[in-house]
Amino acid sequence: MTIEERIKEIESEIKKTQKNKATEKHIGLLKARIAKLEIEEESHKKSGGGYGFSVSKSGDATMALVGYPNVGKSSLLNNLTNKKSTVGNFEFTTLTVIPGTLNYNGAQIQILDLPGIIDNAALGAGRGREIISTIRNVDLIVLVTDIQLKGLDRIVSELYKAGIVLNKKRKDISFKKTNYGGLRIHKPKHVDINIKDIRDIAKEFKVVNGDIYIRENVDMDDLIDFFKGNIVYIKSFMVVNKIDMPHDELLLKKKLSGIDYIEVSAATGYNIEKMKENIYRSLDLVRIYMRNKAGEVDYERPLILSDGSTVRDVCRKISREMLPSFRYAIITGPTRKIELRVGLDYKVNDEDVITLISKY
Ligand SMILES: Nc1nc2c(ncn2[C@@H]2O[C@H](COP(=O)(O)OP(=O)(O)OP(=O)(O)O)[C@@H](O)[C@H]2O)c(=O)[nH]1
Ligand SMILES: [Mg+2]
Known part of the structure; x- marks a missing residue:
């Protein structure tokens, strides 16, 4: 079985498992197993390079427009900045990174228009690998979708596969490796986690000796991210573009419930000011x-x-x-x-x- 097949198998097991308090840990361990396999897979593919498009950072902060092909990323760049990135009514109009500058409140914000992300971008499909390494270096990700919600279900998991975690902070965990002596877990009283859970997750990553320091409350996902390593934490919000086109307002709201998003139209300019404001605010x-x-x-x-x-x-x-x-x-x-x-x-x-x- 290839690594990819093993990952698929575990993923389907997670899907089959009902999520509740009793299965929480089981699912956590399965996720850890996937993370471990993904690291293995990455190391096999390292030869493909992965330095990102050569665009130098400029300005006070950098953000990226990330989304499926043809949702209107380039059109948005043109609206937000003085740049003219080519717009076309077909997929993969944009094939490289196009930078523009948004001046807002005295700040110069560099906005990167990128080629569309598709499935398995994290694994190197298309120019996925280059896109991903560019995205890893930005201060803010604006997820772009359209009224059909193209890519909505996949983009976040694609980014996660590439070690990009959205809207979370790095947890205060550290690890000092030793060669023997087993695993010691250090935590202040107020930190409420099950020591056995930590040991089990560590074991999935073949971590059996050393000192782990956990200084704040963490969940299973945080621990997996910690052991997986090479994770970047980036702020993000979403825009739903092409809102000028006919759509079912209620259905859209329902599908997006619980998500922080702004409806915009690059074609009419609707809510573009609000988007700018949100970009500025999100950059802190x-x-x-x-x-x-x-x-x-x-x-x-x-x-x-x-x-x-x-x-x-x-x-x-x-x-x-x-x-x-x-x-x-x-x-x-x-x-x-x-x-x-x-x-x-x-x-x-x-x-x-x-x-x-x-x-x-
Ligand atoms: N009606 C409408 N059409 C739009 C809007 N924004 C973009 N489009 C159209 O959608 C198509 C794709 O726009 P692009 O800006 O090239 O999309 P993209 O996401 O950059 O596409 P790729 O570079 O291929 O990934 C073009 O035909 C645009 O004119 C909008 O707000 N409303
Ligand atoms: Mg484009």
Whole structure:
């Protein structure tokens, strides 16, 4: 039996198994087995390269339009940016990555229009492998489908097969391998997991010696992702394009219940502004305004950083030479009641106004 056949077999076993509390673990172990096989399969195919299309990242953040062929990804790129990517009423109009830039709230957001993803993109069908490695490096994925919901059932699992997990955060788990002594599991009291479950999953990945540290609550899927390794966690939302075309509104809503999506039309421009807003918001960016020596603030061109950035990141973004001469920073801004004097580790907020004071 080939690896692919074995994966198929386990997948059908999962489908046959009723999902409930009692079978949760069984299913978890089957998923672990699939993950392990997928790693094996990947290593067989490594020779095919996989460096992604050569497009360099630019701007403050990068996002990708991902979806089946012919759903309107290129049309959307043209609407969102000043770029003209070729649009055609057939599949695989776009054969390489086309970058465009969306200017929003002072941020330059690079948008990548990609060839359509089809089945087994993760396994290298078509130019799947190249597409996937490009996607792995973006900050946000906008899943594009159309009123027929083309690809909806497959895209997310294709991405997952390629080690791309959407809308989850990496869990605080680490592992130190040892050569003997068995498996020791370390966790604080508040973390509520079954030690036996962890051991069983680890065993599926042939991990039998070492120390596992689990510092927050995790489920079986999180553990599988951890052992599988090479996973990237990327934020995402979905757009349903071609909403200008006749469709059954109720049916669409029903099929999409529980999913975070926006209805758009690249043809009429409907909700394109809302899409831009959502892209910006999903990227979690902050705008920082610099005050110069003369006390003037440049509100036109903010520095754009990711949420959670510190004064150190602000300095780095301005210039390398900034750091050694840094003395302190003065922060004001709409979310600040008083003027603050802070050091490099201080976390900045959106729309903070910063004055950097140097030693010399
Ligand atoms: N009615 C309607 N047609 C659209 C819309 N967006 C795109 N189309 C049409 O759908 C077809 C496919 O559009 P593309 O933008 O080339 O789709 P794509 O997803 O980039 O396709 P590939 O590059 O082949 O993956 C074209 O004929 C477009 O004119 C829309 O919002 N409404
Ligand atoms: Mg296209």
